[in-house]
Amino acid sequence: MINASFPYSIIDANLNRISEGLRVIEEYTRFISQNKPQTEALSQLRKQIALKITEPHQLLNVRDVAQDMRAYEIPAKRQSLIDILTANFKRITQALRVMEEYTGDSAFNRMRYDLYTLEKEILLPLYQKPVPSGIYAISDDIGHLMDSIQLGAAIIQLRDKQNSKQVIYEKAIALKSKLKELPQAAQIPFLINDHIDIMLAVDADGLHTGQDDLPIQLQRQLLGPHKLIGKTTHTLDQGLTAQSQGADYVSVGPLWKTPSKPNRDAIGFDYLKAAASQLRIPYVAIGGVNLSNIDQLIPFNPPIIGLIRAYEDIPLLLKKIKSC
Numbered sequence: 120m121i122n123a124s125f126p127y128s129i130i131d132a133n134l135n136r137i138s139e140g141l142r143v144i145e146e147y148t149r150f151i152s153q154n155k156p157q158t159e160a161l162s163q164l165r166k167q168i169a170l171k172i173t174e175p176h177q178l179l180n181v182r183d184v185a186q187d188m189r190a191y192e193i194p195a196k197r198q199s200l201i202d203i204l205t206a207n208f209k210r211i212t213q214a215l216r217v218m219e220e221y222t223g224d225s226a227f228n229r230m231r232y233d234l235y236t237l238e239k240e241i242l243l244p245l246y247q248k249p250v251p252s253g254i255y256a257i258s259d260d261i262g263h264l265m266d267s268i269q270l271g272a273a274i275i276q277l278r279d280k281q282n283s284k285q286v287i288y289e290k291a292i293a294l295k296s297k298l299k300e301l302p303q304a305a306q307i308p309f310l311i312n313d314h315i316d317i318m319l320a321v322d323a324d325g326l327h328t329g330q331d332d333l334p335i336q337l338q339r340q341l342l343g344p345h346k347l348i349g350k351t352t353h354t355l356d357q358g359l360t361a362q363s364q365g366a367d368y369v370s371v372g373p374l375w376k377t378p379s380k381p382n383r384d385a386i387g388f389d390y391l392k393a394a395a396s397q398l399r400i401p402y403v404a405i406g407g408v409n410l411s412n413i414d415q416l417i418p419f420n421p422p423i424i425g426l427i428r429a430y431e432d433i434p435l436l437l438k439k440i441k442s443c
Contacts, residue, residue, distance in 0.1 A: 131178040133214040140211040141165045201245050208238040246345040248308045248324050250368045250401045254433050255425040261294040263430050270433040278312035291321040335364035355393045362400050373406020379427045391419050417443045
């Protein structure tokens with residue numbers, strides 16, 4: 120309940136800020152992310168704010184736009200959804216702190232902390248890079264990965280099955296540093312194979328693991344919603360399982376016998392054919408792909424093609440793919 124001894128002009132301005140900001144964010148969760156629990160939580164906060172307006176005539180009576188030195192200011196142009204949502208979360212939490220200070224009502228303190236939690240839940244997933252279509256370059260050589268980006272790769276992965284963790288970590292650090300030198304690399308997901316600790320240490324964009332690694336649910340708990348999780352799969356059942364557990368993409372292969380999977384036979388094209396209709400997440404056609412067999416792969420139109428050794432052929436591969 121608002122105490123009449125406090126300035127109504129401050130209360131009016133900040134209640135308006137809170138209500139307007141909540142509505143901006145609620146429209147995002149309702150129509151864009153379509154997250155019902157978050158939409159309901161924001162709606163409940165708006166209703167709690169409405170209950171605090173017990174003397175609306177007093178608030179309206181002190182409202183004087185002509186005397187408000189901040190009225191009609193042109194707001195900063197927002198560059199993205201993240202900018203829009205961040206600005207409005209800050210607007211709301213700051214206004215709630217003002218209300219808490221000027222009214223002494225602890226309800227505003229509780230609302231502010233509820234907003235901090237919602238801010239994390241709503242904003243953090245937006246920092247996840249999308250999984251793009253195109254060539255997925257995979258290598259233990261950071262020079263090859265850098266070259267792959269300049270040749271047109273859409274995703275890169277540091278995969279080293281031979282060296283110690285210390286060596287792989289040093290490679291990851293060096294690669295992360297080199298990526299800053301390429302402007303186009305800012306939009307290209309950089310993933311680490313196998314080692315979740317190295318991935319976290321270098322703050323890579325995601326992690327790719329095999330069938331014998333930690334469950335995807337546990338990986339998500341450790342990594343958060345803003346990191347990509349990829350899973351190696353060899354059958355449709357494995358792909359569907361990874362999808363249901365929250366993988367952002369899966370690999371489908373090895374399509375051909377390949378030295379990178381010395382103990383695994385080629386799976387052929389049955390799974391790849393089924394993936395187009397059965398999987399709702401992106402998938403990577405991988406395993407022995409090169410310039411000599413790409414024509415056999417193109418009819419299946421996979422969204423992503425993985426390359427481990429044939430990175431120098433990326434321009435020619437892309438040319439063939441686009442010509443079909």
